[in-house]
Amino acid sequence: xxxxxxxxxxxxxxSRREFLKTSGxxxxxxxxxAVAGPFAAQAGAQAARGLYPDPDFRQLDSWIVIHQDNTATxxxxxxxxxxxxxxxxxxxxxxxxxxxFKDTTCVMGTTDVTVDQGGSGGSDAxxxxxxxMRRVAAEARRVLLDMASExxxxxxxxxxxxxAVITVKADPSKxxxxxxxxxxxxxxxxxxxANIDATTGVAKVKPVQQLTMVGxxxxxxxxxPKVNGTAKWAADVKLPGMVHARNVKPxxxxxxxxxxxxxxxxxxxxxxxxxxxxxxxxxxxxREEQAIAAAKQLKCNWQKPATAPFPASADLFTYMRGAxxxxxxxxxxxxxxxxxxxxxxxxxEAEYEIPFQGHTAIxxxxxxxxxxNGQMTIYSNDMKSYGxxxxxxxxxxxxxxxxxxxxxEGPQGYGRTAADDAGFExxxxxxxxxxPVRMQWTRAEEQGWDTKxxxxxxxxxxxxxxxxxxxxxxxxxxxxxxxxxxxNEPDTVLIAQLMGQRRAMPANGSSAFPNDMYAIPNRRxxxxxxxxxxxWETPIRTGNLRDPNGPQSTFAAESFIDEMAAAAKxxxxxxxxxxxxxxxxxxxxxxxxxxxxxxxxxxxxxxWQPRPAPNTARRNGDILTGRGIAYTYRNQTVVAEIAEVxxxxxxxxxxVKRLVCxxxxxxxxxxxxxxxxxxxxxLHSISRALYEEVAFDTEKVLSVDWASHPSLTHMxxxxxxxxxxxxxxxxxxxxxxxxxxxxETSCKPMIAAVxxxxxxxxGVRLRRVxxxxxxxxxxxxxANV
Amino acid sequence: xxxxxxxxxxRAHTVNVEPSTPLLYIxxxxxxxxxxxxxxxxxxxxxxxxxxNGTAVRSCVxxxxxxxxxxxxxxxxxxxxxxxxxxxxxxxxQVPQCGFCQNGQIMTAKALLDKTPHPTxxxxxxxxxxxxxxxxxxxxxxxxxxxxxxxxx
Numbered sequence: 001x002x003x004x005x006x007x008x009x010x011x012x013x014x015s016r017r018e019f020l021k022t023s024g025x026x027x028x029x030x031x032x033x034a035v036a037g038p039f040a041a042q043a044g045a046q047a048a049r050g051l052y053p054d055p056d057f058r059q060l061d062s063w064i065v066i067h068q069d070n071t072a073t074x075x076x077x078x079x080x081x082x083x084x085x086x087x088x089x090x091x092x093x094x095x096x097x098x099x100x101f102k103d104t105t106c107v108m109g110t111t112d113v114t115v116d117q118g119g120s121g122g123s124d125a126x127x128x129x130x131x132x133m134r135r136v137a138a139e140a141r142r143v144l145l146d147m148a149s150e151x152x153x154x155x156x157x158x159x160x161x162x163x164a165v166i167t168v169k170a171d172p173s174k175x176x177x178x179x180x181x182x183x184x185x186x187x188x189x190x191x192x193x194a195n196i197d198a199t200t201g202v203a204k205v206k207p208v209q210q211l212t213m214v215g216x217x218x219x220x221x222x223x224x225p226k227v228n229g230t231a232k233w234a235a236d237v238k239l240p241g242m243v244h245a246r247n248v249k250p251x252x253x254x255x256x257x258x259x260x261x262x263x264x265x266x267x268x269x270x271x272x273x274x275x276x277x278x279x280x281x282x283x284x285x286x287r288e289e290q291a292i293a294a295a296k297q298l299k300c301n302w303q304k305p306a307t308a309p310f311p312a313s314a315d316l317f318t319y320m321r322g323a324x325x326x327x328x329x330x331x332x333x334x335x336x337x338x339x340x341x342x343x344x345x346x347x348x349e350a351e352y353e354i355p356f357q358g359h360t361a362i363x364x365x366x367x368x369x370x371x372x373n374g375q376m377t378i379y380s381n382d383m384k385s386y387g388x389x390x391x392x393x394x395x396x397x398x399x400x401x402x403x404x405x406x407x408x409e410g411p412q413g414y415g416r417t418a419a420d421d422a423g424f425e426x427x428x429x430x431x432x433x434x435x436p437v438r439m440q441w442t443r444a445e446e447q448g449w450d451t452k453x454x455x456x457x458x459x460x461x462x463x464x465x466x467x468x469x470x471x472x473x474x475x476x477x478x479x480x481x482x483x484x485x486x487x488n489e490p491d492t493v494l495i496a497q498l499m500g501q502r503r504a505m506p507a508n509g510s511s512a513f514p515n516d517m518y519a520i521p522n523r524r525x526x527x528x529x530x531x532x533x534x535x536w537e538t539p540i541r542t543g544n545l546r547d548p549n550g551p552q553s554t555f556a557a558e559s560f561i562d563e564m565a566a567a568a569k570x571x572x573x574x575x576x577x578x579x580x581x582x583x584x585x586x587x588x589x590x591x592x593x594x595x596x597x598x599x600x601x602x603x604x605x606x607x608w609q610p611r612p613a614p615n616t617a618r619r620n621g622d623i624l625t626g627r628g629i630a631y632t633y634r635n636q637t638v639v640a641e642i643a644e645v646x647x648x649x650x651x652x653x654x655x656v657k658r659l660v661c662x663x664x665x666x667x668x669x670x671x672x673x674x675x676x677x678x679x680x681x682x683l684h685s686i687s688r689a690l691y692e693e694v695a696f697d698t699e700k701v702l703s704v705d706w707a708s709h710p711s712l713t714h715m716x717x718x719x720x721x722x723x724x725x726x727x728x729x730x731x732x733x734x735x736x737x738x739x740x741x742x743x744e745t746s747c748k749p750m751i752a753a754v755x756x757x758x759x760x761x762x763g764v765r766l767r768r769v770x771x772x773x774x775x776x777x778x779x780x781x782x783a784n785v
Numbered sequence: 786x787x788x789x790x791x792x793x794x795x796r797a798h799t800v801n802v803e804p805s806t807p808l809l810y811i812x813x814x815x816x817x818x819x820x821x822x823x824x825x826x827x828x829x830x831x832x833x834x835x836x837x838n839g840t841a842v843r844s845c846v847x848x849x850x851x852x853x854x855x856x857x858x859x860x861x862x863x864x865x866x867x868x869x870x871x872x873x874x875x876x877x878x879q880v881p882q883c884g885f886c887q888n889g890q891i892m893t894a895k896a897l898l899d900k901t902p903h904p905t906x907x908x909x910x911x912x913x914x915x916x917x918x919x920x921x922x923x924x925x926x927x928x929x930x931x932x933x934x935x936x937x938x
Contacts, residue, residue, distance in 0.1 A: 084882075223880075223881055227868075228860075228862075412920045687921060713917065
């Protein structure tokens with residue numbers, strides 16, 4: 001299969017066919033050694049080591065290609081988890097370049113043709129990576145204007161540009177298209193910048209007022225293929241001679257492989273190989289169903305570990321409270337909490353718990369690795385394709401220039417998922433076998449062995465003075481975390497660990513502090529991290545899951561603020577607003593002013609009538625209705641969310657029937673795309689609030705399918721979702737109005753909003769996630785509700 | 786191994802496979818129809834859904850030898866180059882995020898609307914309830930179904 005064709009088919013646009021016909025991908029195939037400029041020597045040395053050297057980010061040609069038909073392709077080092085960032089990149093870059101949006105395409109995240117912008121992570125695609133994209137597009141426009149100036153003998157000031165056509169202002173009959181100026185040829189223009197994020201040319205980006213595509217909502221180019229069946233995901237690539245692999249995981253965590261009885265599968269149809277080293281085992285067959293059968297049938301002798309690898313999930317929080325922390329920090333300490341507590345009119349204390357929650361993507365992990373030409377090509381949906389490329393090279397002991405990862409779309413992966421593992425596994429077997437290998441995990445493997453978001457316990461105390469003002473916050477958070485998947489170190493993946501390649505210690509993991517925008521004069525913050533006994537080869541391994549610690553810490557902190565408001569007999573929004581407006585201090589992103597604006601906007605959209613919680617007035621038979629608010633920020637993006645719930649007193653079922661979100665992420669690139677990103681983020685957190693928990697005994701994960709690990713369904717969909725896009729910047733339309741990240745912020749406050757709404761509806765405070773109906777019902781019964 | 790003839794999207798295909806092989810692998814790997822997708826292999830999530838004789842069926846747990854009648858996959862919904870109204874509504878509503886489950890969502894919605902052209906909100910929820918989306922696009926899926934049911938596509 002032609003790689004370039006795949007890349008372009010996945011960058012579909014209305015002009016795709018013409019583009020494919022005319023461009024011939026002139027640039028994708030260019031050799032770095034042929035690139036002129038100060039870095040040519042380095043690129044030449046790289047090229048000698050393998051076919052896939054890094055594109056030189058200091059060359060304009062690495063970012064933008066203008067084709068003869070006057071269209072453009074943008075090459076960016078980001079990946080998309082399904083939020084349509086490629087469409088947003090095209091909007092930003094077509095604006096700067098002055099090429100019609102419809103005449104652009106975007107190629108993303110493929111290690112040898114797009115510069116290493118890190119793939120996706122941290123919701124930084126628009127906030128951080130958008131800037132070099134805008135600057136290089138502005139630079140390409142400048143270069144094209146210079147070329148036209150030379151051609152017509154007219155100064156640049158005498159030229160006009162629009163829709164990829166440059167005209168002489170004084171004589172509009174004199175015109176030239178971008179395609180005529182440079183179509184199919186290289187710019188050969190060097191860029192500068194200490195690193196990729198800082199990449200720039202000479203040209204400045206346009207002021208916000210001159211952006212025309214930015215702020216519009218063109219439809220996402222990736223959606224039509226996804227609904228008509230023509231989209232090709234990483235899961236779909238087929239290569240000649242390809243074989244199918246399935247892992248055979250240890251049946252118990254930490255078990256050692258004693259022996260394999262290969263004769264148990266050797267006579268099966270299509271059997272190719274058992275691949276094994278250390279505790280890693282996989283079977284390879286010619287056909288997929290054969291590999292599935294062989295993996296089930298392979299007899300392995302495993303030795304149970306001498307000590308239990310972890311406590312059962314039912315005992316997790318007890319274990320966490322009793323464990324010795326491996327790290328302890330006290331950031332954000334202010335005033336004197338003990339004095340404030342001693343002098344308090346009222347003290348509130350609460351503990352909160354949130355278990356391990358999985359990524360549990362809709363498709364289990366998969367990858368295809370092709371060892372042709374003595375190189376290694378991996379087709380993967382891993383959001384950090386560059387990290388995988390570097391890690392696989394180290395793991396296999398080959399130069400990184402011999403490895404490329406072709407990023408293609410995949411099942412939702414909001415963070416560091418097992419897609420990483422599958423790529424390493426496919427590459428290992430492919431190298432051993434010398435044939436293309438497709439690795440596919442099973443559902444049980446995905447639920448069991450995928451990375452988890454860390455579990456947390458919290459212990460919080462707060463003080464109120466006689467006027468009901470919050471005078472102290474004593475916050476202690478304890479996570480259970482190693483951040484196993486880390487940042488693409490090769491020994492973080494399961495296959496390396498199972499083969500015995502380990503560092504002395506994994507990454508430390510992290511805890512998380514509450515938002516510090518509330519003016520609380522006395523604060524103490526204790527952040528601790530504990531670990532489970534089994535560190536390596538473990539199914540209970542952690543990895544960044546959609547705002548890695550934010551939903552957990554915000555659940556605790558914003559639940560607690562609500563408890564304080566109730567203790568003060570204050571309206572929950574009024575109580576928060578008092579603390580937000582209790583300080584005039586603001587930063588240069590106006591985070592405080594913008595926080596106040598989203599809280600106001602959410603209250604207004606909901607029609608919030610001030611009163612203390614709980615609500616005792618609104619009961620309709622067995623259905624108790626309540627509302628809950630939570631507010632937070634992530635970097636400079638601020639969000640306030642209100643959930644309205646129905647709680648069934650007889651069954652314990654919670655239905656979040658209405659949602660309001662007021663959201664301010666600065667300059668918005670694609671409002672409709674953003675709206676759907678926010679909807680998905682909020683609903684994902686509702687799923688975490690109501691259903692999701694990784695269950696395990698002391699040997700293995702027990703929640704291994706969708707029955708044992710329930711997820712939000714169509715039955716739970718809110719009847720109404722209102723999203724208010726706020727721009728609370730006191731200086732709107734300023735030329736440098738920044739675009740902040742929006743991928744993860746909306747996930748963050750929702751668990752707390754749901755907990756607060758359940759309290760409002762029932763008067764019962766739930767402090768243990770998830771709020772499954774059995775747990776809700778037990779709490780209601782205990783409180784005689 | 787046995788020769789099995791399948792009628793898919795109006796065409797007959799004969800494949801030589803182990804008869805108990807789930808239909809999903811034959812569609813994806815032998816017939817190149819990759820609209821249906823592997824999500825669980827357990828019939829729980831719906832990503833593999835195809836329509837057989839008007840009923841939404843989970844192809845990952847359907848033995849190929851058990852199939853009788855015409856199979857329709859996502860690729861077969863468009864007629865004469867025209868997208869099915871549901872597909873059009875999915876684009877208008879900009880439903881998919883990652884998109885991996887959307888085959889199942891669209892095929893299940895088609896079977897639902899074929900039987901119940903004007904479902905209530907509750908019938909939509911119940912009819913779709915076993916088809917999972919981990920990007921949680923449910924709100925938009927239901928909006929797209931209502932567009933079609935209300936004749937707004």
